[in-house]
Amino acid sequence: MRYTGFRKRANRCAVSGNDKTMEVSVWRGSGGQGAYEIFQVPAQDNQTVLDVVSYIQQEIDPSLTYRYACRVGMCGSCAMMVNGQPRWTCRTHVKKVLTAGRLTVAPLRNLPVIRDLAADMDPFFEKWVKAGGVHKPGRSRDDAIQQVSPEDPGRVEANKAIECINCAVCYAACDTVAGSPDYLGPAALQRAWTLYNDVKVTDRAAVLASVTGPEGCTNCHSQGSCTRFCPNELDPLGSVAGLKRALARSFFGGKG
Amino acid sequence: MIRPHRRHPLWLAYMLHRLSGLALALFLPAHFWVLSLALTDPDQLDQFLIFADNPLVKFAEFGLVFLLAVHFFGGLRLLALEFLPWSQRQKSLAAGAIAGALLISGTFLLRAV
Amino acid sequence: MTRFEIERDETDILILGSGGAGLFAALHAAQSAAPGTRITLAVKGLIGKCGCTRMVQGGYNVALGGGDTVERHFMDTINGGKWLPNQDMAWRLCEQAVVRIRELENEVGCFFDRNPDGTLHQKAFAGQTADRTVHKGDLTGIEIISRLMEQVLARPVRKLQEHRAVGLVPTKDGASLAGVLFIDMRTGRFRFVRAKAVMMGTGGGPTMYKYHTPSGDKTMDGLAMALRVGLPLRDMEMVQFHPTGLLAGDYTRMTGTVLEEGLRGAGGQLLNARGERFMFDYDKRGERATRDVVSRGIYAEMRKNNDPTQVGMFISMGHLGPDNVRRKFAGMVKRCADSGFDLAAGKVEVVPTAHYFMGGVVVDPDTRTEMEGLYVAGEDAGGAHGSNRLGGNGVANSTVFGGIAGDVMAADIRRMSLRDPDETVLQAEIARACHPFSKKADKIQPLRNKLQEAMWEDVGVMRTGAGMQRGVKRVAGIRAELMEAGVDPSNLAFNLTWHDWLNMASLVEVSEVIARAGQVRENSRGAHFREDFPESGDLESSYFTLARKRGDDLTLTREQVQFTIVRPGETVLPAHEPETLVATQ
Amino acid sequence: MLGIRLYMAQRLSAMMMGPLVLGHLAVMIYAIQGGLSSAEILGRTKGSIPWFLFYGAFVLAVSVHAAIGLRVILHEVTGLKGRLLEAFTWAVMLGLTVMGARAVLAVTLL
């Protein structure tokens, strides 16, 4: 993304009932190029960053592009860089991020930009699949459902990451992804770790094999930005460390 | 200016580890070269050792030991993180690493001068 | 208007939508179609990241023994739907859910919560007579859709993401479907995809109400498209309201989102503006009554209060102990906290919120429609739920029938070939979508707000003939305004405002049908409550409404419900079965 | 671009260096504190097989370790990969080994 200066624009909308405004810098552009554009947005009591972005599109500049779906933190399609940090915008209250009446919004880092605030998430999901993040069935729909104790240690470990909404916030936070674009990244690796621990998975060695290559978990430098920014308070750092441990064990001929 | 997504202890620990590793790697050939002078040119080594008594050089050496200590503890932290089942004590470990580094190099400096 | 260039494409099986229905159809088609079959999945958002299946909280209804039976699940579904469901579809739903849940667990890789002994944990939603709902905490949809999404992404299914379907294009004779017209949202160009078989799973979504829960990408596009090709839609008056939607003000998309059912189940109290409990004035079960009853209770109190500065009622959890609430409903508490409310200790303002659409395209239990080559499953299809959907039957419905559609299409295409489209329809659909470019650019959102007000006030939780008459007029007026509202065509790539216009076009088209169908039903059943006809009417002569468009003419008729499996007053349960297996309802 | 073998090599060499570095630091502190001159130090290390093995092991480990470390940094900062990156890794490793070997020989053998 190349920074090419600020463009200012007068606010065309009438402010209703509320005369407090905030200054919002929004990344505009497509492909690798663009610039920040500044908008004046009326401040409201209850307002998320997504609401601010929507307001700009609905009331000030109809050409602004962004993405959202569920608006309650379940689908992971609204993530953007807010003041330089990756966040889910539908669950980020403006109060939490507004500094001196200003806010900066940009597309998610480490992914190609389609237009304005919408990033292309395909590379993220390609890596998800590449990291073996897909359950390989050991049973079929004709078999009974496996009895699994909720206390089973593998299950307890697998459960930790089950709330991942594949929002790519962790992926955007990770500098290893930035430096090594083939690196599978925290979310995909965390999914592999979950499968590795899932007692229902029969071929654990295969899971490990998918994360062993030169793009795999061994690239992680434990920067911890993934864990720091995951909006669901998951711990990809811990998961990747788990994979490294499992890998080291199998390297010495241990049972994967 | 550290970019906003980097402002947290684990990232700083990572950068410290990287910079110290890099500095050590750059210093290492110099260190080897100086020592190998004993083989090729003992006079020059002596001269160098006198030069090394200079307080400025002493200070630089302290820096080096400091780097080694930082990298060493950072490395231990990573090895623990990767090979011992992980715990939430990450951040305290990171802090401990830096504290330990200061301690060791500090004693070294104190005793050296 | 210059003629727009269209890219033409073809495939064997085309699937619209990536909710439970779309993803399961893709998965089953990939599993059961002949090798080499081309399968394409087209979706308005990103695969697996849009639609409502992902938002499922409570869980998935399936009878898995322990006293519960498919028969009991079926009877609950029929009773819940107030004898309006298509019984063959309801039976298929209950029967196949058993297979689908095993498939989800064993093949797809979902993991649902377990009892201490390792068996699946099941609980009871209101209106169920057994502990039947399988779940993964209160984030069941994330588990189901994430796992399904992985399975589909890993298969050779062609992906058309951010492709919005804008029109079903039939053959010249109108009897079969030739293909679907899309806008590739990222480039703004049209793409026409011919297919032997198309499954529509765009998930309905009553987002024409001021307060609504569904995902932002759902705007009734599928039903509007079906209407335009002349397909019959049933039960179109049936809009389910969830009683406790968050009220966070006019300026946030958080407003309308759901505060889960379990809060009331656990003892949460509903308070009016004066801080008094009121639900016992309406039902002896108080806050624990079914969704429709509680929604009406809250709505009635709101109307009584009639204070523009204090619109909603309140849900209060504090008396259960804030720490206890925080532990038990961690996700909900956090979500409220993010929007600035303290659910654990304080009280949170709530309103009934439009949640699910029972109406839809008329299909048979194999998901086939009247039109050769078109299949419909999930929330787009009508019939399985009748007048009311039980909590937990929604995701069961979309996954069961989505999977069926995948299998049926895979079999049917063996005797099908690609068909040629009626080019005049194709051009008409393009012209329709490009209509706003010929008008002066204007804001679209105010119209959306206006529509949402109109539907909420006149075709909402409680209805009257006069109100709906007014509603029909208001919607027509808004449609006229929409036709005058333009969109700046200078850059069509990822032009959300254009899509806002198209969303509105679908919503007004379907809103009119909802209001008209509501007028035709002169009694109160399930989600449809008429203050001027509060009685349910004779069950034996139950009818459902059928809407169909020919050109611009919308006709509504009443059709007799066929009691193909069980008649009112009877049951398929063996004699002496207890009425309910749930200890406390 | 760090596969399992390089990763293990880097971690194993680090583990190996742990005690060696501590040992070296201890010697240095002891030496400086005791006021030993460099000639005195050399006098003790020269011709000592244990010291040869001690520092020899260190050189081998550090060559592997630092070469891989620099490789990672180079890749992540410049995006370099493929043959050139391999060549760089080997060059650093061999360079360090040769220089280190000379130093060890100088200090312990002659």
Ligand SMILES: Cc1cc2nc3c(=O)[nH]c(=O)nc-3n(C[C@H](O)[C@H](O)[C@H](O)COP(=O)(O)OP(=O)(O)OC[C@H]3O[C@@H](n4cnc5c(N)ncnc54)[C@H](O)[C@@H]3O)c2cc1C
């Ligand atoms: C908040 C919430 C909670 C719920 N909780 C439960 C529950 O606990 N239990 C339960 O059983 N049910 C629940 N439901 C209902 C359940 O989610 C739905 O019944 C079910 O998921 C519908 O599945 P579907 O596949 O038909 O549609 P969806 O999952 O909504 O998918 C529709 C898909 O179609 C796409 N689409 C829409 N328009 C177009 C277009 N024009 N072109 C291309 N693609 C398009 C969408 O982007 C999306 O991918 C809940 C619903 C909501 C909103």
Ligand code: HEM
């Ligand atoms: C003088 C000796 C040493 C030199 C020159 C050196 C050099 C380096 C370099 C250049 C890196 C790459 C940094 C990066 O990838 O960010 C590195 C990484 C590392 N070092 Fe060292 N190091 C030395 C000693 C040690 C010691 C003694 C330990 C352990 C106790 C250690 C543990 C590590 C570890 C674990 C890494 C991996 C870090 C990562 O992948 O993020 N190093 N070292």
Ligand code: SF4
């Ligand atoms: S781990 Fe967290 S940040 Fe990463 S994709 Fe999953 S939910 Fe998002």
Ligand code: F3S
């Ligand atoms: S931020 Fe990146 S480096 Fe590792 S710990 Fe997380 S994946």
Ligand code: FES
């Ligand atoms: S819109 Fe779905 S997570 Fe934000």
